[in-house]
Amino acid sequence: MNTTHINTATATPRTFTIDSTLSGVSFLAAARSEFAKLKALRTSWWLSIITVALGVFIAGAVAFSFQQFAADDSAMAGDALQIAIQGQAGSYFAMILLGSLGVIAITTEYSTGAIRSSLTAVPQRFLLLSAKGLALVIWTAAVTAVMVLLSHGLTSIIAEPLSLGDIFDAEIAGMYAASWVSVVLTSLLGFGLGLLLRSSAGGIVILAVIMFVLQMVLSILYGVTGNAAWVEVLMQAEYMNLVDNAVNPNAGEFSMVPALEAWQAYVGLLIWVAVPMTLGALRFSHRDA
Amino acid sequence: MITAENLHKRYGSKNAVDGISFQLQPGKVTGFLGPNGSGKSTTMRMAVGLDRPTSGSITIDGKQFSQHKAPMRTVGAVLDAGATHPGRTGKSHLKVLAATHGISASRVQHVIELTGLGEVAGKRIKGYSLGMNQRLGIAAALLGDPAVLMFDEPVNGLDPEGVRWVRSLARQMAAEGRTVFVSSHLMSEMSQTADHLIVLGRGRIIADAPIQELLNSGEQRVLVRTEQTSDLANALTARDVSISHIDAETLQVTGLDPRSIGRRALEAQVVLHELTPQLTTLEDEYMKLTGDHVEYRSGGAFEEAAQ
Ligand SMILES: Nc1ncnc2c1ncn2[C@@H]1O[C@H](COP(=O)(O)OP(=O)(O)O)[C@@H](O)[C@H]1O
Ligand SMILES: [Mg+2]
Numbered sequence: 376m377n378t379t380h381i382n383t384a385t386a387t388p389r390t391f392t393i394d395s396t397l398s399g400v401s402f403l404a405a406a407r408s409e410f411a412k413l414k415a416l417r418t419s420w421w422l423s424i425i426t427v428a429l430g431v432f433i434a435g436a437v438a439f440s441f442q443q444f445a446a447d448d449s450a451m452a453g454d455a456l457q458i459a460i461q462g463q464a465g466s467y468f469a470m471i472l473l474g475s476l477g478v479i480a481i482t483t484e485y486s487t488g489a490i491r492s493s494l495t496a497v498p499q500r501f502l503l504l505s506a507k508g509l510a511l512v513i514w515t516a517a518v519t520a521v522m523v524l525l526s527h528g529l530t531s532i533i534a535e536p537l538s539l540g541d542i543f544d545a546e547i548a549g550m551y552a553a554s555w556v557s558v559v560l561t562s563l564l565g566f567g568l569g570l571l572l573r574s575s576a577g578g579i580v581i582l583a584v585i586m587f588v589l590q591m592v593l594s595i596l597y598g599v600t601g602n603a604a605w606v607e608v609l610m611q612a613e614y615m616n617l618v619d620n621a622v623n624p625n626a627g628e629f630s631m632v633p634a635l636e637a638w639q640a641y642v643g644l645l646i647w648v649a650v651p652m653t654l655g656a657l658r659f660s661h662r663d664a
Numbered sequence: 665m666i667t668a669e670n671l672h673k674r675y676g677s678k679n680a681v682d683g684i685s686f687q688l689q690p691g692k693v694t695g696f697l698g699p700n701g702s703g704k705s706t707t708m709r710m711a712v713g714l715d716r717p718t719s720g721s722i723t724i725d726g727k728q729f730s731q732h733k734a735p736m737r738t739v740g741a742v743l744d745a746g747a748t749h750p751g752r753t754g755k756s757h758l759k760v761l762a763a764t765h766g767i768s769a770s771r772v773q774h775v776i777e778l779t780g781l782g783e784v785a786g787k788r789i790k791g792y793s794l795g796m797n798q799r800l801g802i803a804a805a806l807l808g809d810p811a812v813l814m815f816d817e818p819v820n821g822l823d824p825e826g827v828r829w830v831r832s833l834a835r836q837m838a839a840e841g842r843t844v845f846v847s848s849h850l851m852s853e854m855s856q857t858a859d860h861l862i863v864l865g866r867g868r869i870i871a872d873a874p875i876q877e878l879l880n881s882g883e884q885r886v887l888v889r890t891e892q893t894s895d896l897a898n899a900l901t902a903r904d905v906s907i908s909h910i911d912a913e914t915l916q917v918t919g920l921d922p923r924s925i926g927r928r929a930l931e932a933q934v935v936l937h938e939l940t941p942q943l944t945t946l947e948d949e950y951m952k953l954t955g956d957h958v959e960y961r962s963g964g965a966f967e968e969a970a971q
Contacts (some may be wrong), residue, residue, distance in 0.1 A: 389841030391689045391811050398766040399734030408763035415756045479833070483749065491714055491747040492757070492804060495739075496764045498713045498730035663715040 477565030570655025794821030
């Protein structure tokens with residue numbers, strides 16, 4: 376037999392004990408680990424860089440065309456708030472891009488099998504999930520803040536009457552904050568969809584349907600049904616309508632359906648996010664990994 | 665200490681683990697032996713909470729794995745080599761895991777060196793060989809300096825040097841008083857590493873004993889050659905003795921030791937040409953134990969096709 380073989384039958388039995396002064400798993404430590412995961416993922420960086428670059432580019436383009444129109448026809452010149460709102464047009468791309476990041480943050484763990492490593496380090500599933508969610512929120516909040524601020528800077532430099540200092544204007548700052556919140560919520564919506572569907576493609580497609588297709592389908596339905604009241608309710612509760620009502624103080628001006636109060640819009644958005652998250656979390660906490 | 669109590673796991677209509685109970689002792693390497701598909705991996709996945717038992721329980725020191733304050737310091741598990749993100753580097757994989765328990769960077773470096781990953785730790789896991797992946801999995805399991813180590817088929821993909829290293833690691837960890845649980849479908853692997861064996865077949869335990877006991881438990885067979893096979897067979901016939909004719913001049917006798925056979929041969933005036941005790945090896949024992957429990961047999965058709 377092997378010469379390194381130790382005869383444990385005669386050796387005094389020893390039991391290894393864990394040093395209880397060493398740290399165990401904690402929510403903050405788990406969140407730090409999840410944040411490090413996002414940072415180590417190339418996709419996170421690509422999606423984030425594209426988000427900021429596209430957002431700033433669109434802001435610049437919008438500001439430039441506003442400036443052109445204002446020079447030709449002074450009636451076309453908007454007020455500062457109007458320009459600031461237009462300058463945030465890039466946030467729609469931010470929603471789909473960072474929403475996709477939300478999907479991928481969880482689905483790659485399944486497609487690679489890394490979820491099994493994650494769960495052997497942090498077996499409390501709800502804790503792992505919350506830590507992941509928090510890390511995602513911090514990441515997307517930072518990326519979106521950079522995008523909003525840079526877009527504001529560029530818009531205010533190009534287009535009159537918006538100025539750099541208008542960031543402190545309560546109405547404009549509030550609109551920026553709302554836009555920022557909707558992007559972060561959308562990334563959480565993606566996270567919930569990824570958790571529920573466990574498929575990157577599935578999650579991203581559903582997210583795109585929610586963002587781009589639902590509104591169209593409902594508008595057609597609205598026409599077909601001769602402006603039926605129930606379709607109107609659906610149109611009001613539709614995701615992008617809620618985003619519009621939360622972000623744009625003038626929402627409803629050009630809309631087919633009556634505007635909602637901002638708080639109503641936020642409640643609606645929270646429900647949109649909470650439903651897939653809750654179903655996904657239930658699936659995650661009860662099923663085999 | 666790991667305790668399984670009437671543990672069951674069903675996947676659809678399949679009973680992967682069919683009511684097993686066992687207890688693993690610290691300071692020992694317990695081998696978990698069984699043919700492919702017998703439920704070893706499923707049992708180990710349930711031990712760390714990846715799969716939920718259909719009924720029954722498997723606990724570590726009386727608590728479910730997820731209820732421990734420091735899971736990575738409680739159990740280090742190497743369940744499958746692929747449980748990593750291929751885009752990350754080995755080092756970043758270990759750092760991410762270490763961060764969950766506030767494990768230091770120097771400990772990360774230590775396990776990297778211990779597992780011989782120094783050269784490749786900075787490279788993406790995508791390019792790792794199966795052996796490197798195994799080593800990375802072992803490094804991750806060791807990070808928390810855990811009281812229990814669980815290796816699911818650890819030698820798969822390792823080179824001979826790696827296999828020897830895993831064996832001595834398992835022995836060393838057990839000598840330090842840890843509970844070591846190693847699965848394999850190869851008997852030969854177990855006979856070199858384990859102190860105790862749990863043998864599984866089709867989700868059920870068919871043996872749970874110290875390895876020495878399994879080795880000794882085999883009944884003794886003796887090979888006897890003589891020209892007077894029928895005379896000898898008559899002389900030996902008794903209860904608890906079975907005699908089989910191998911060929912015209914050879915008998916195999918079970919239930920009598922060579923000394924008694926020789927004496928009775930003399931009494932019956934039978935000339936013996938050969939009298940050889942046959943040692944049962946652990947491998948034979950395993951084949952015997954699992955003979956009725958193998959799920960997939962190599963079929964003739966497959967072997968033909970493979971040629
Ligand atoms: N996730 C799963 N879904 C369905 N069947 C499974 C699953 N995991 C394992 N099985 C089945 O359970 C049985 C035991 O598998 P496993 O525990 O992997 O055995 P072993 O590790 O001993 O080879 C096999 O028949 C396998 O096909
Ligand atoms: Mg297996």
